[in-house]
Amino acid sequence: MKEFKVNDTIQEVRTNLALELEMAKDEGRKVIGSMCSYFPKELVWAADAISVGLCGTTEEPIAAAEEVLPADLCPMVKATYGRAVSNTCPIFPLTDCIVGETTCDGRKKMYELLAWEKPMHIMELPQMSEENEALVHWIAEVKKLKVFIEKQLGVKITDEKLKQAIKDVNEERRLLVEIHKCRKSHPVPVMGVDLVGLTTKFAYTVDRKPYREKLGNLLEGLKTKIHNNEYACSADRPRILWTGLGNSLGCDKVLKLVEECGGVVVCQEGCGGITRMEDMVDENKDPIEAIAQRYLRVTCSCMTPNNTRFKDIDRLITEYNIQGVIDLTWQFCHTFNIESYRVKEVVKGKHGLPFLHIVTDFSQSDIGQLRVRIEGFLEQISMGNQHVSH
Secondary structure: OOOOOOOOOHHHHHHHHHHHHHHHHHOOOOEEEEOOOOOOOHHHHHOOOEEEEOOOOOOOOHHHHOOOOOOOOOHHHHHHHHHHHOOOOOOHHHOOEEEEEOOOHHHHHHHHHHOOOOOEEEEOOOOOOOOHHHHHHHHHHHHHHHHHHHHHHOOOOOHHHHHHHHHHHHHHHHHHHHHHHHHHOOOOOOOHHHHHHHHHHHHOOOOHHHHHHHHHHHHHHHHHHHHOOOOOOOOOOOEEEEEEOOOOOOOOHHHHHHHHOOOEEEEEOOOOOHHHOOOOOOOOOOHHHHHHHHHHOOOOOOOOOOHHHHHHHHHHHHHOOOOEEEEEEEOOOHHHHHHHHHHHHHHHHHOOOOEEEEEEOOOOOOHHHHHHHHHHHHHHHHHHHHHHHO
16 A cells, blocks of 8 residues: 555456455345446445446447447447446446436437346436526436335335435545545645556445545555655646546556656546545435435536536636646547537636647557647646746
8 A cells, every 4th residue: 555556457356346246245235336426326325235337448348339339439338338248347247237327318328228238227317407497306316216226126215324325425525535635735645547546446345334444544645645755756747637537447548648758647627536526415404305416516518507617627726736737538428528618718718727638539549649749738838837937
């Protein structure tokens, strides 16, 4: 733990989780597969079940997916479906049911095909989340999910169990937020790619108490490094804010390139980033209503308008002393691609910072081109810093 490194591949991490899941299922535990940040995992915990993420993050399953799905589709959608139908995912066969949400068109149509493989429930996500009617609708969708889980697993989800699950998930979020805040330190105590690897590996677990213990140990280790002035890199590395679609072990090629080329990602907004962790579920409200309110605040680009996302980026640039912003879009993800214009307005228009929009997929074919673009972006930041110092 001292070095904050992960040497496992994503396949090794998933295989280890599959072994844990098999043992848990032998003991009678149930497993629910999830797909998105909108998934209210508190309901799974309240059912004494296990929640596992099923999103694809590597290119290997895509060929199998393209036998059914079109080639010009988001790589994550194809990789997710490909993992399910090509027997390349050790986790998928162990799920008892799957829950998805109507975020983008590609995902919701893919879910129709995925439903042939496993019992599936689709939550109808309101697209105009700031409207009063959206919350009313989403509360109803959370209630429907509760009924689905109860019927599928043959359990009863009580308010008492929901309230305890809310407290437990909130505790995980608080730990993760504090871990990410350690990167406000300059220089940072952990590289971006290493933190992504660690948090991804930790999250692939059956039992949540050891997970929270690992997060607590990581937090204490980072605080100790900061106190002892033990940093992960030199102070001259440009501090980068990552926005758009996220990183996780397996789909972190751009993140690796940024740090190989001399930058350091000190903050991540969006999928897998701090803005998915900062919001807590209100522990003093009706649990279903509180859960619905919290998850409706997720700032995915499928929402319109999505003003909170741009406010978050504006805030994080200042909080983390950002020197440049990289906005990642997966190919054929139209909503994030279009929103990149407004991200650029905040970054360049308001803060006057260098901005780089990258559109890519899970393959390695564009590594050389991306490296040239990222090197130029980081050089732009360094030249700006030299100009300021003079």
